[in-house]
Amino acid sequence: MQFPESWLRAFADPDMESQALADCLTMAGLEVEEAESAAPPFSGVVVARIAGVEPHPNADKLRVCRVDDGSGELLQIVCGAPNAAEGLKVPLARLGARLPGGFAIGKAKMRGIESFGMLCSSRELGLSQEHDGLLVLDDALPEGQDIREALDLDDTVFTLKLTPNRADCLSILGVAREVSALTGAALTLPEYTPVPVTLDERLPVEVKDKDLCGRFAGRVIRGVNARAQTPAWMKARLERAGQRSLSVLVDISNYVMLELGRPSHVFDLDKIQGSLEVRWARKGEQITLLNGQTLALEPDVGVIVAGDVPESLAGIMGGEATSVTLDTTNIYLETAYWHPEAIMGKARRYRFGSEASHRFERGVDFSSIPEHIERITRLIVDICGGSVGPVDDLCVALPPRNPVGMRLSRCQRVLGVDVTHDEAASIFTRLQLPFTVEGETFVVTPPAYRFDLSIEEDLIEEVARVHGFENIPDVPPVAEARMNVPLEVQRSPHELRQAIASREYQEVINFSFVEEAWEKEWVGNADPIQLLNPIASHLSVMRSSLIPGLVANIVHNAKHRQSRVRVFELGRVFARDAEVKDADLHVAGIRQPQYLAGAAWGPAFQEQWGVPVRQVDFFDVKKDVEVLMGAKTDALVCKADQHPLLHPGRGARLVFEGRPIGWLGELHPRWVQESGLAHAPVVFELDAQAVSQARLAQAGDLSRQPVVVRDLAVWAGVDVEYQSLLDTLHKTIAAEASLAIVREIRLFDVWRDTSAGQQATEKSLALRFWLQDAEATLDDQRVEQCIHRLLDALVRTHGVRQRA
Template identity: 70%
Template structure:
């Protein structure tokens, strides 16, 4: 929000300079983002009166002007501006003056005629971009007066960066209230005296939606002069507040909005057919707005209509059909209270914003509607003339302002400062907050313009702001330095991140809301949880998998010539689950587990001379996952299965103790091709809850006996899996005490005889055997291997390979 300091000081004028006032506002929560001068630095520019204008003898486009600068003698100045005319007052840069940019004015001869100075345009003075002619000043401007003084160009422009809850400060009056409360300076309120009613004309207005409009007021004004000039003081204030002057009717409406925070709308009365109705829109209705945009309306958007014709978007922007023009003579002035919930997000839906919607969706004072319309009527009649009709005011339903309690002891505890009760009373009084106090508890009734006071902490914040943060002692918090024990079996998120980083993965943090196509293509989720108000159209649903985000990270890096990417993310996903109920950290119907997902693309290791370049594959990532799991890796099973994001023949379902906990595999060739990736990334995704608790290490005495290694090769059916054979061997060992000497089993060779038509393959196992008390003899070893072979024969029909 931008405004000139002089406008603020017209309401409240504390004994503070500009810097001190800026600091005071910032410390009170109204951050002054920037202060700039209303005009760039220049000197030697005065108000001058053109006494006579004559043609230049040697140039058709130049004129010779005789100018009175208040010094007593006329100056001769050559000027090429098309609007140089006798009788007007304009800025004059005297000889020796300095213009913005450092240019110094001197005496010059132009086509043989001497010129002692320069008449200036607004652009040459840095006041605007208008350079069509000289800057014409008011007729009553004193000749010879410094232009900076005449136009108050030493004024300072404040730019406030307001938080969304402080809607009451989106006006000069609102900021002035704050300054008055902070400094104790007297607040001067504008006059709201009613305008004399000389007409009996009324416009019928029906409010059909009390949940849209809580109060509606308006009046008819006839005989206005829409071509009247906006007063220079109003035009200057508007321009310094960032508003472009349009016409007197529009300027007055904008002025009241900026000064009082009251958005209003002016209808051309002759263009309204019948009365007005305030209602929710209907599907299929359209409206051409004042900005030229045509929008489609539905049942969630409030409108003002005349019969079946939509006239404006309620609380957002008026329509072109009833907009005032320079030929308008009769108007209907409207002011209303629109419920913030009925305005929120509607303008953004149509991809624009307006000053009115910005205020209404945050909350506008609902008690001062008629007072503000009386002030606006006075401005309209004084500037544009006309006669006013009676002010109609319909109160449908207004917000109930529930009292808010604040315990003084609670305030002391939160602030850490024992603010006296008397001082708290003074603070609330200066803020204009009506209160009662009983036994150390303040009961405050929020004013109609404060939509940010609901709970005890809101009042404590008000005390802190006015009391002053700088008055609070800078005392560091005191906390006992206790070393907390870390459960050895717990593998928390920080540990998982650390281990992934050790495995050469880099962490990424992606949006929790993703593209609808990602959920459909990568997760097979055709009914994702949709956002009601997405920040972007392509981020419309909540993710149920982290894989899509990691794939996008790889594509982003690949497009920027990176040839090796290894990334991981630890974050929540969102799944529909009717069994979930509302709780402190849960939402009914939505399960929010935490997943850990990793992706690798490119060479296994960085290119080097010592190793050949090889692209990462399924087993590289499987090894990384086993390293991450530690002792849990022995219980991990990769069961062949299909997943929408993964290659059908190179993917597996991850299982721990028979429970599915995630997926692993190559990205499906279709999605790799769609992403223009030459090689398919390999990814995994696992439920964090399943791997967060690790088994405690079980210490055991180490055997000092030598290890015996034996190999066993068998023929098995071609469709037999290693996991099935391994399960048979481990179950046999667990059920037979004599086989406890088998310490480990590995598959080290798989071979197929291409010339044979038996449909078999050879699998070679290596066994490590070790006794506990004595060295193993050959007979004991052979008995063990024979027992294991018999188990494979009986369960899987294998036969020994010679």
């Protein structure tokens, strides 16, 4: 909520500076998010009167003005503003003045005519973005008065960040109550003197649904001047509270809403056909709102109807059909109490919000409606004129104000402060909370504007706020606190999420309950864990794999025209295991490991001009898994294996340090077809525990010697796996010290001869070796000996032959 400090001080004016007041509100739970001046810094600008205007002899769009700035001499100012006219009072930046942004005013010559200052628009003073002409000031302001003083530009604008429970502070009056209670400053209330009734006219109103509207009040006002100007003081307060001035009737309604927290609505009386009826909407009804949006209404939305036609969305926004215009002369002023439960979430459902719904869904004072409608009426009559009819006040179903008890001993124990009986009584009195005392228990009856007081802890919070959180002593805990220092190699679930999210995967959270067909057919789990009371008939078993849920996420996104999807989930799966015993975190016979699974579908890269479109494949996702493993990538091995979820020839079991930890591969074609996907997703699933242990980086010496690169191509049988060749090479290097100069090995080419039209029995594998000695430069003889030794190991173990 945003408001000027001067408006607040009109209700409660404590003897403290602006910053101290902001700190006081913040410490009481009304966080002052911002406290800024109403205008940016500038100096040397005064009120001036244009005494005469003449055309510029050398420019059609410029005029030469004679300006009275109160100094006794008329100043010559060249001005290009279209509204510069004799008799206007406008801001004048004198010679030497400094405008926002540090712009200094000096004597200038414009098309041969000297100018001794500058007449200013609102934008030039940083007051608004309007720059169509000069800022026109009130005729009553004296010439020569500093503009900051004349327009109260040194006022401070507070922005409060309110919690949802403090609906009573969504008004100047509500904040002023808090200031009065916190500082002891006197609270000044607006005048609620009834306006004399001069009309004997009423508009019939019937409240049909008591669970929608608890109180409804309104009155007829005829002969208003809707073209009247909004007073400058009201417009200034509205603008500094973040409200744009629209028209006088709308401005008055908004002003009272900000001042008292009372939303109201003004109908054009001549557009209302028949009487008003307050009820729930009927299926198929429609309404066009003031924002131009046409809504199809549901039966759980409240409306005000006239002649069975919805004219207003109850507690949210008025309708276009009965809205006031500048030609309106007769109005019906309405204000009501709408039950919060009837308003909650309705505006968000239609993807908009309003100041009224923001207040009504949190709770608005229902006891002060007659006084507040008199306040609105007084402003309308004083500004727009008119004849006033009597107030119709229908009390239908007001909410009860249930007393709330607070035990003083409980308050002292919770706060850790020895709050005395007299101090608690003083706090409730200052907060204007009526109470009685029964023994050591304070029984408080919440006022009609406090919807946040319902349990004992609410009252304890009130005592703490007014007593002052800063006055609660810092008492160290008595118990010894021992910090559990995590191992440096341990990776938390958050780190795992961050690692996989850095590869463009987005996290999802799926139900642990899945379809039985998924478990039996997709995962191959013949005996899934059945639920005794499933939340839905198709979610009847516990999952033993995360992959089917991720595939369902991809299908959902594909149906919504998403062409590239990468999702992951970190969650528990459930499988039968007779070895698991009952414990605090375990259920007998059920194993509940935590898995990390991911699925990628669509193009391997975002669409761009530099890379051709290519569908994600096995090796793309394998790289993601390797990045997830970090420094332990060299210990990760892919073993060709079969899984019901995976493509028979494009799936692999992931083995880490000799232990299976998961699966990787393309989704089985059967499930791809069943899911209606154009391409097969590539999925992986890992035991989260296996990837939670990181490997500490080992520092090593950097060699200054050059690296030698050698290639070796061999013929091998088609059934020989590259991994077996790599394992042989690593074992050979580890066994012979002379081969320690081999730093890295990579496979960079695979080729089969299919030119003869028959199936090849051999394949060519091209390996690249990086060799480097830490102490000496490698010569050709040593490199060739090393490569020859590695080739011999491959020949002996796998029967390969070198390719010519």
